[in-house]
Amino acid sequence: MPLSPHRNLLALTLAGPLLLGSWLAASGASAQGYRLPADQPPARQLNADSHQIGNCTVDLVDTIELPAPEAGVLIFQGMKEGARVKSEDVIAKIDTRMQEMEKKVATYKYHAAVKRANDDIEIKYSRKAQEVAQAELEEVEGVRANFEKAISDPQYRKAKLEAERAMLAIEKATNDLKLALLEAYVAKGEVEAADLQIERRTVRSPFDGEVTKVYRHQQEWVNPGDPILQLVRMDTLRVEGLVPLGKLSPAEVKGCEVTITAKATNGVEKATGRIVSYNPVLRRGDESQRFIVRAEISNRTRNGEWVLLPGMDATMTIHLGTGGVATGSNSNNNQK
Template sequence: MGSGPPPPFLVTSEMKRLLPWTLGLAALIAAPATAGDIPVNSTLLKIIETVEVPAQQAGALDKMQVREGTIVDRGELLAHIGDKEMELKLVAKQAEHAIAQREANNDVNIRFSRKSLEVSQAELQRALDAIANFPNAVTQTELDRLRLLAEKNRLEIEQSSEQQEIAKLTANLKEAEAAITGERLAKHKIVAPIEGMVVHVFRRVGEWVDIADPVVKIVRIDRLRAEGFVRSEEAAIGLEDRAATVRVSLPNSDQLVVPGKVTFVDPEVDPVNGDVRVWVEIENADLKLRPGLRVEMSIAGDDDKETPPAEVTVDK
């Protein structure tokens, strides 16, 4: 009996239902999860920090220290809202504090009361000594007066000490009032909360600003974030804190190689292509990199988890 062609392979409905799951499992088993660097697709440089610096007091701008493109440090003065009345009020509060402080340090009354007590006690002792030698040398009325005078001087010491303590508390109060006024006046200074580049100035000198109105917009450009996508099976091996390398090809320049570290792995998988979003932060000390650039990026494999030193190299 001759051998004919093999019968066709029949695919049942149950096999069709299990086929996608079977292929997905095979892909996971075959994927090189830890071998070599992990490529990152569609990587784009983005800004990490952007701040619109608001006014903290209402008033007219009398100084603007920056313009678009100015590089500023944290705490640097950006603009100033004028308020002559508040400045004079601070001077008055500081003067009141100085007066109260001098009163708190003044112990003349205490020293005088102590000296008066010494004199009255001496007089009382002489009277008592005289009575001991001559019983009728001092009348009872005079003796009572001397005792009363000594007691009065003792109480005057207590009173002077209490007044000095009150004066110290008053000085503390005046100091706090001056500090409050100083804080209010300090809010007329608009300072940079981060270091970066001024990219927009919303108000000009002479314009009125209200509380919370944005005055200056600053972006941090010395540290950037590279955002890209990896396959979901590669994200499952634990990429957080893994070392990464970003390669940037700049026009008319050699390729820059910048080390970084994975700071975020999105827990959600894209249902369309199965990719997972990852973030890598890199230093931009020379400010050669610009947000919006498309770059090449790879994440170190499982054999090399250490973050490389934060320096930029150039591929020739």
């Protein structure tokens, strides 16, 4: 006898491993690397013009206080101030024994639901019972056709009722199997939810960074939102400077490549990057109106330590024509 359509659906939907992957691996969820403007290939220069800005400040691009997502005891927190981490590194773990037990219960429920969804014995029995009841009804009808008084009306109605009950029993068994399939879906969702609760109690680094402050230690109790540690990004920094509006427009500098020169302990350090944004609110200076530009630059290490540090004073050289639109002088030359 061929399998019913819901059996084929069941085989397709419930196939695969029982234990499900974590939330970060399933959703999606793998994190894509952040492609910085400073890492993009250099643009073709339209001209050799440049503009230099002094009194710039080196600052952080990313700084975050990693919070505890759930309440519980920190069973792991091995980070100290100055530690360097990679993106997705485990920062801390909260006790998950209760969630592990809930997952075990959900897994047993899933096994039971799958077994019930695959059990078609009731359907087979109902079909056999219907065949017997239909045969008995046909015999009763045959006897009544030949000997009208041999079988009373109540006896006939009872035989007919039994045949109809057997037919309805097949329909009920089929519906029960469909409900069992839905229960399997629910149980599978409970297993996934338990996995998510376990993963939520693992705190991971959102980017490559350095620990600058530790607020909670191992075996301490945390509540949702309590900061565990402070993490800053050092491989990419931000530099801000003021550009006179009378000399350059925001459209001319946006997206341009820049060279940053900063005074360090061992002399002058240089870094390259790109202007990523500007503040449209002008600032009035002694001589002209100026607007703030923000560039992101690539930092590097020497002897294991970062060359550029937040708070350093720097000079920004904007290489015009490498982003945005051409400068005014170059645009006039192109029109001639």
